[in-house]
Each structure stands twice: as C-alpha cells, then as structure tokens.
Amino acid sequence: MDWRTKLLDPAPRARSGYRSLATPVYRGSTVVFDSQADVTDDWRQAENGYSYGLYGTPTTLELAARLADLEGARHTFIVPGGQAAIALVYLAYCKAGSHALVPVSAYGPNREMADGLLRSLAITVEPYDPMIGSGIKDLIKDNTSLIWCESPGSVTMEVQDVPEIARVARGCGVPVALDNTYAAGVLFDAFAHGVDVSIQALTKYVGGHSDILLGSVSARDDHAYAMLGPVYRQLGLAVSPDDCSLALRGLQTLAVRLDRLQLSALAVAEWLARQADVETVLHPALPSCPGHANWKRDFTGSASVFSFLFRTGISAKQVEYFVNGLNLFKIGLSWGGVTSLAVVYPALDRPGKNYGGRLVRLNVGLEEPLDLINDLEQAFDLIESLERFSD
Numbered sequence: 001m002d003w004r005t006k007l008l009d010p011a012p013r014a015r016s017g018y019r020s021l022a023t024p025v026y027r028g029s030t031v032v033f034d035s036q037a038d039v040t041d042d043w044r045q046a047e048n049g050y051s052y053g054l055y056g057t058p059t060t061l062e063l064a065a066r067l068a069d070l071e072g073a074r075h076t077f078i079v080p081g082g083q084a085a086i087a088l089v090y091l092a093y094c095k096a097g098s099h100a101l102v103p104v105s106a107y108g109p110n111r112e113m114a115d116g117l118l119r120s121l122a123i124t125v126e127p128y129d130p131m132i133g134s135g136i137k138d139l140i141k142d143n144t145s146l147i148w149c150e151s152p153g154s155v156t157m158e159v160q161d162v163p164e165i166a167r168v169a170r171g172c173g174v175p176v177a178l179d180n181t182y183a184a185g186v187l188f189d190a191f192a193h194g195v196d197v198s199i200q201a202l203t204k205y206v207g208g209h210s211d212i213l214l215g216s217v218s219a220r221d222d223h224a225y226a227m228l229g230p231v232y233r234q235l236g237l238a239v240s241p242d243d244c245s246l247a248l249r250g251l252q253t254l255a256v257r258l259d260r261l262q263l264s265a266l267a268v269a270e271w272l273a274r275q276a277d278v279e280t281v282l283h284p285a286l287p288s289c290p291g292h293a294n295w296k297r298d299f300t301g302s303a304s305v306f307s308f309l310f311r312t313g314i315s316a317k318q319v320e321y322f323v324n325g326l327n328l329f330k331i332g333l334s335w336g337g338v339t340s341l342a343v344v345y346p347a348l349d350r351p352g353k354n355y356g357g358r359l360v361r362l363n364v365g366l367e368e369p370l371d372l373i374n375d376l377e378q379a380f381d382l383i384e385s386l387e388r389f390s391d
C-alpha cells in the first residue's frame, strides 16, 4: 500500500477495550456498514443500530439515554439548544390551521416564534395566564393541538398548576409540553405530573458552566416518540459530540451544584426580601411568588434563578444604575452557570402588569453568598446616592 493510502486507512491500530470513566467523544458523520444489505438511514438508532451521525454518535446517544433515564422518558432527543427544542415540539405537534396555547410568562423567544414563524405557517398560538389552572378548559378549541407550560415562568417566575392543566388537557385529548429548564429535569417530575413532552435548555444546569448550547426533548411514551422523531430527522437537528461530552460531565456534578445553588439563591433572596427598596421577591420557594403553593406541592427543590421588584418610587434609571454598579454579579443573559448574573427586563409583556423597568432577574452562582449580599448592598447604597444627587 502506498503511504498516501495508508494515511487514510480508518482501521484502528491501538488496542481496543480502554474502559475510561469518561464517555469517549465520538466524532463522525459517516457510519461504515459491513455490506450493502446492512445500509440503513433510520433515525431510530437506539433500536435499529447506527446509520448516520446526524441522528447522534454514541456520545450524543449516551447523553440522551442518561437524560431519558433521569426523567423517566421513553426517549430523549438531543438538539442544538433550548430554543431548538421548543421549535421541534411546535413543528411536531402543529400544522397549518392548528391552535396552540402558551403561557404569557413563557421564555421570550418561544413567544417570538409563535408570533413569527408559526403565524406565517398559519399556526395560531394564543397566550394564556400562567395561573389559569383548570380554567385552561375554556381556551381549548377543536383545533387545539398543543398546550405549553413553563413552570416557573421566565423572569416573572409564576409556578403553574401543571398537574391540573395536564389533567384537563388529557380529558380533551390535547398533548402538553413543558419547558422544564428551571427544574433541570430533576426538581419537577414532568411525566409523573401528566406531561407528554418535557424539554430543557441543557445550556443552563446540565451544562452548568456557560460554555455550551444544547437542548433536550424528552418523550413520555411511544406516541410522543413517534410524533417527534420524524420531524427531528427532517429538521436535521444535529449536535456536536464535544458539547455532549461537556453535558455528560455536567451531569456528574449536577446534584452538588443544584444543592449549593439552592442554598445560596435562597440566602440572597431572603436578604433581598428584607431590603426597604425591594417591593417583592419572585422566588418559587418564597410565599411572595405567584404559585408558591404549587411549587411546595410539586417540586423537590428550588434553583438559582429568580427576580425581584424594586419599590415604586425607584426609577428605571436608578435600577439601571444599580445593575451597572454590581461587581460580582455580571450583566448577562442565560443562567445556570457558576457565575452570578443580573439583568433588567425593561419591557415585559405581562397583561395587567407594568413593572416600569423595576424588575431585575438574578442568577446566583457558586460565589460565597455573603460576598454576593455585600455586592448587592453596595449597589443599593449607590442608588441612594443617585437619589440624593438628583433631588
């Protein structure tokens, strides 16, 4: 064999059987078959064997299988991000003429997709009050093909009565999808509470270090699996095995990170609730959070992200000054990593509510809670000096 040909020979030279504790990163598009008769192009690789890298390499499918096991799912699909997970669910369950329901408190780009791409495909998505509970029945129409829940909601943190919504939906034959990112798929048991499809932005807690973008879509049963699979294939939602490898590593420390984040976030939230400039703290484990009783009944813990509202009389400008004045809390979107973050949501669409630029969302990281509290305290002092200055 010419050395040039030798260079291209894919047969492994090293001894096989290296039993690493870490899942190997399998890169690859093409899968080699033994014979023409063995060639398949089937997305159901977990059952029917490997066919093509687009449907996942062993690294991806290892992550998928571990998540499915954790969540009690029939199967989990790994997709490029939480937003891709949302898109997959909409496109799998809705077609031209369909009606879907989404809580007003849903993740912003979910609602943006409803008003953008989905509208152009003649799919109508109607926003509903996240605290609606059994009242969801009145909104279900003959052509309702999907109900979204997201609990707690993004930024305003309403904890929904998911089991009640799922019960009513099941009675009407309408599938329920849940954005279970806050619970990392573990602090709220989606399938035990009647949900059909549970998605996560793995970008947040499973990744846990702000260095990957990845999502998951978990199917409750064979029916959900069959609804999602073909659309997953048609959309070509391939992911990087390197990102999956980081998510697998993230899973190993998920429990200790969540435990610590829960304690730190609660310490910060409880301190904030005692501050004179704070009107309310929207943290699911505090009674001041809408749906707190649902959280208490249905969740096994709380996480790192929550919001607080400055009292009336504090201007939007002061709130901005406060956020700019923080040192340990960085200004940034996303959450679930090791670094504390703060961001103002000046224009939130929440019917009947005007937060007037006074709502701040925090992600508490792994820094010492006392340092974080000191950081917040000096920022409160800053806005007081601004108050005096402008008087």
Ligand SMILES: *Cc1c(COP(=O)(O)O)cnc(C)c1O
Binding pocket: 080, 081, 082, 083, 084, 107, 150, 154, 179, 181, 182, 201, 202, 203, 204, 213, 214, 215, 334
């Ligand atoms: C971040 C987030 C998403 C989107 O995840 P990406 O991986 O950033 O696309 C979806 N839902 C919720 C609730 C989120 O917080």
